[in-house]
Amino acid sequence: xxxxxxxxxxxxxxxxxxxxxxxxxxxxxxxxxxxxxxxxxxxxxxxxxxxxxxxxxxxxxxxxxxxxxxxxxxxxxxxxxxxxxxxxxxxxxxxxxxxxxxxxxxxxxxxxxxxxxxxxxxxxxxxxxxxxxxxxxxxxxxxxxxxxxxxxxxxxxxxxxxxxxxxxxxxxxxxxxxxxxxxxxxxxxxxxxxxxxxxxxxxxxxxxxxxxxxxxxxxxxxxxxxxxxxxxxxxxxxxxxxxxxxxxxxxxxxxxxxxxxxxxxxxxxxxxxxxxxxxxxxxxxxxxxxxxx
Amino acid sequence: xxxxxxxxxxxxxxxxxxxxxxxxxxxxxxxxxxxxxxxxxxxxxxxxxxxxxxxxxxxxxxxxxxxxxxxxxxxxxxxxxxxxxxxxxxxxxxxxxxxxxxxxxxxxxxxxxxxxxxxxxxxxxxxxxxxxxxxxxxxxxxxxxxxxxxxxxxxxxxxxxxxx
Numbered sequence: 241x242x243x244x245x246x247x248x249x250x251x252x253x254x255x256x257x258x259x260x261x262x263x264x265x266x267x268x269x270x271x272x273x274x275x276x277x278x279x280x281x282x283x284x285x286x287x288x289x290x291x292x293x294x295x296x297x298x299x300x301x302x303x304x305x306x307x308x309x310x311x312x313x314x315x316x317x318x319x320x321x322x323x324x325x326x327x328x329x330x331x332x333x334x335x336x337x338x339x340x341x342x343x344x345x346x347x348x349x350x351x352x353x354x355x356x357x358x359x360x361x362x363x364x365x366x367x368x369x370x371x372x373x374x375x376x377x378x379x380x381x382x383x384x385x386x387x388x389x390x391x392x393x394x395x396x397x398x399x400x401x402x403x404x405x406x407x408x409x410x411x412x413x414x415x416x417x418x419x420x421x422x423x424x425x426x427x428x429x430x431x432x433x434x435x436x437x438x439x440x441x442x443x444x445x446x447x448x449x450x451x452x453x454x455x456x457x458x459x460x461x462x463x464x465x466x467x468x469x470x471x472x473x474x475x476x477x478x479x480x481x482x483x484x485x486x487x488x489x490x491x492x493x494x495x496x497x498x499x500x501x502x503x504x505x506x507x508x509x510x511x512x513x514x515x516x517x518x519x520x521x522x523x524x525x526x527x528x529x530x531x532x533x
Numbered sequence: 534x535x536x537x538x539x540x541x542x543x544x545x546x547x548x549x550x551x552x553x554x555x556x557x558x559x560x561x562x563x564x565x566x567x568x569x570x571x572x573x574x575x576x577x578x579x580x581x582x583x584x585x586x587x588x589x590x591x592x593x594x595x596x597x598x599x600x601x602x603x604x605x606x607x608x609x610x611x612x613x614x615x616x617x618x619x620x621x622x623x624x625x626x627x628x629x630x631x632x633x634x635x636x637x638x639x640x641x642x643x644x645x646x647x648x649x650x651x652x653x654x655x656x657x658x659x660x661x662x663x664x665x666x667x668x669x670x671x672x673x674x675x676x677x678x679x680x681x682x683x684x685x686x687x688x689x690x691x692x693x694x695x696x697x
Contacts, residue, residue, distance in 0.1 A: 248676050248681075249673065249676040249680075251676075251679070251680035251684075252676035252677075252679035252680050255683045256659070256660060259654035261657060261659050261660070262659070263659050263660070264579065266660065268578065268579055271578050274582065275536065275539050275582075276539075278543060278546050278547070281543040282550065284582075285547045285590070288589075289590070289625075289632050291583075292590075292625070292629060293633055293636075299633060302633075302637075303633075303636060303637070303651075304652060304655050304656075306637050307655075309641075310641040311648075313641075510657045510658070514657075520657055521657070522657030523656045523657070
């Protein structure tokens with residue numbers, strides 16, 4: 241019997257069970273059903289190796305690195321392998337179409353007379369003739385004061401758009417380029433992990449060190465601090481206080497143990513859960529301190 | 534009590550399907566013994582079942598190893614239990630290492646959406662959070678995607694598995 245015999249929901253829950261990301265409600269549904277379904281129970285038992293493997297934060301880090309490398313190799317656009325002939329045909333059609341449009345003989349546009357410039361007549365002082373009509377040239381470029389407000393706004397908008405597209409100042413251009421580069425680098429995390437965006441604005445600690453088996457921190461009072469002692473496969477949340485200078489005892493640990501630290505301005509719900517002992521520890525921009533440097 | 538009885542039946546059937554009836558009887562008995570002696574305070578089903586599965590896995594590896602070494606199946610004296618068996622840990626670690634190698638080989642072959650979902654799970658996101666991140670209208674859609682991805686991953690891992 242394969243686990244195709246239970247529905248997609250249970251298969252998904254099994255997978256999340258292995259990754260340790262089930263909610264309480266999902267856990268209850270899965271476990272209750274597994275007690276009444278031997279196939280599901282066997283599948284859960286078979287997931288034990290996966291669960292214990294993914295339980296380690298170090299394993300998660302290495303797997304995430306693998307995924308990052310795949311993403312970097314493949315680039316943003318990925319064509320399906322099985323439909324290569326279809327994409328080739330489509331590309332050929334596009335090239336032919338573009339060439340046809342480019343070389344299609346088009347009739348020359350007829351010249352339209354927009355305005356005829358005439359020599360202004362001499363004004364005689366003796367004969368009060370009516371004022372000559374303004375030349376068409378003057379109509380073509382109205383004075384700024386007479387231009388309608390809508391036109392002004394659209395012109396400003398166009399000017400602004402143009403200045404964004406073609407920045408004049410080199411300093412502005414540099415900063416824009418830097419912003420675009422930073423945005424593209426973080427695009428995946430911003431799109432898929434809402435917490436990652438918050439991390440980008442996380443303040444760095446003014447001082448963080450390990451001294452006499454204590455984690456010493458000096459940060460702003462408004463910061464949220466998440467600190468964990470990673471000792472092999474075991475993860476221990478470190479309790480923090482609200483003082484700006486904090487001294488957090490590490491407790492017993494081996495020489496290889498590390499302290500993973502994250503300081504944010506806003507609360508991170510996943511890390512808040514982890515602080516209460518609900519693991520696994522998610523991937524963040526951790527500051528890693530060795531307990532025995 | 535009913536839960537424990539059902540749990541014992543499930544463990545017995547699982548172990549019997551993998552290692553034969555004799556080992557299964559011993560393993561189920563030992564798991565129930567450990568649950569009774571060390572974890573009598575655990576009654577919540579959401580804690581009890583993962584705990585039982587973990588103990589089962591440990592006991593099964595220990596039993597299979599001893600059985601293979603001695604060429605016999607036997608029940609183990611309770612006094613023997615508190616002694617840690619480092620060989621078992623080595624077997625478990627090897628299992629994990631092999632699985633990790635398979636994952637490293639299989640992940641690049643997954644589709645983009647599957648890789649994204651796997652990444653989000655590694656980052657600790659739950660299904661409702663994944664639903665929000667992927668913009669799926671219904672949680673069942675995410676379940677279906679995940680189920681397909683799981684099937685794909687299993688198939689790829691089966692292909693890349695080294696011959697025993």
